[in-house]
Structures are given as structure tokens and as C-alpha cells.
Amino acid sequence: MRKSIIALVVVALIAVAVPTQLFAAISGAPLKQYECPFLLTSGGQGAGSKMLRLLVNQSKKFTLGTDFFLEDETPARYDYIDSGKYKALVVVMSVTEKGLGASGITIEDEIGYLKKVVEKAQAQNMPIIAVSMEKDARSTIKTNGNERVIDTICPNADWIITIADNNTDGRFTELGKQYNIPVTIIDKPLELVKVLPDIFVK
Numbered sequence: 001m002r003k004s005i006i007a008l009v010v011v012a013l014i015a016v017a018v019p020t021q022l023f024a025a026i027s028g029a030p031l032k033q034y035e036c037p038f039l040l041t042s043g044g045q046g047a048g049s050k051m052l053r054l055l056v057n058q059s060k061k062f063t064l065g066t067d068f069f070l071e072d073e074t075p076a077r078y079d080y081i082d083s084g085k086y087k088a089l090v091v092v093m094s095v096t097e098k099g100l101g102a103s104g105i106t107i108e109d110e111i112g113y114l115k116k117v118v119e120k121a122q123a124q125n126m127p128i129i130a131v132s133m134e135k136d137a138r139s140t141i142k143t144n145g146n147e148r149v150i151d152t153i154c155p156n157a158d159w160i161i162t163i164a165d166n167n168t169d170g171r172f173t174e175l176g177k178q179y180n181i182p183v184t185i186i187d188k189p190l191e192l193v194k195v196l197p198d199i200f201v202k
Helices: 002-024 048-058 076-082 097-103 107-123 145-156 171-179 191-199
Strands: 026-028 038-043 068-070 088-093 128-132 159-163 183-186
Touching: 038 048, 038 076, 038 107, 038 145, 048 068, 048 088, 048 128, 048 191, 076 107, 088 107, 088 145, 097 107, 107 145, 128 145, 145 171, 159 171, 171 183, 183 191
Parallel strands: 038 068, 038 088, 088 128, 128 159, 159 183
Antiparallel strands: 026 183
């Protein structure tokens, strides 16, 4: 009898603890909410935007082409923004030489394109969500490509989302304070699968 009571108490404690554990994976500003469809693009031609597309698909709540679309290349992404169809722009910030090379552009080109992306999104009153989700997609050298993309996108963002590993120096927290932008920190990219349906409303 005593063992049964102990077992019940343990089960009850686990049941109470689970929600806390789920929410503990996210800190900082609370989640914001946007309507579908949303446009997903890369800031720097890294693999981050495609990684996020996989997470969006993994949530099993969104249909590519209906609820969201992925377009990394210029000038195609200009056209998607200008269409006025999309309710939010998600920019995943990460620079890779391989990605830039495959696109046939330099980091200077990409920075110029991203400035135009910001300009076009603002013209459409399209909120920009700046995302940093690839571990080590940062550098202590402020002049490197990743830091330049961060400086291009984040000051114009409606919301910043970063994994904890990319904010160990408080870079995104400070940007949020400087530009009065909410910053949400997630422990791992997989946590996004749990919250994406709460962020984007169909």
C-alpha cells in the first residue's frame, strides 16, 4: 500500500513538473504572434533558413506554398515581399562562404540585398523577425559577415529570436535594449517546433 502511495506521489510530481520544463526552455521576452502566410529567407546565404523550414515542417501545422514560403535568392525574394501577400518576414541570420559562392555573390552583395529586403518589408508594413539559430554562427570579430548581417537586420526587426549559445556575450540582449526590440532566447532550435504553431496563426 505504501509503495502504491509513493508511486502515485511520484507520478503527480512528474505531471506537475512537465509543463515547467517545457516552458523553461524559452526565456526573455514572451512569444509574439503573427498571421499566416509568412515568408522565410536567409540573411547571409547560410543553411539556417532551410533548417528552419525543416522545423516548420516538423511541427506538422503548416503547408509550404500556402502557410509559408522559402525564398533565399535575390531578386526573387523582392517580388515575394512586394506582392503584399505575406504577413511577416522571417530572416535567419547566418553567413557561409559556401552559400555565398553557390549564389555567385559576395558578402558585400548580400548586405546590399538585405538592406533592400528591409526597405521593401517596411514599405509593406511587414514585421521582420530576426532569427539566429545555428550554433557558432557568431564571431568575436565584429567586422565579419555574421556580425554585419546582425547589424543590418536586428535594428529593423520587430522581434529577435536566438538560441542561448549565440547570446552568451549578451549581443542580442543588448541590441534589444538599444533598439527597444523584444528578444526571446531558446535553449535549442528544436524548441521552435513546439512554439511555431503559437507564433504563426492560420
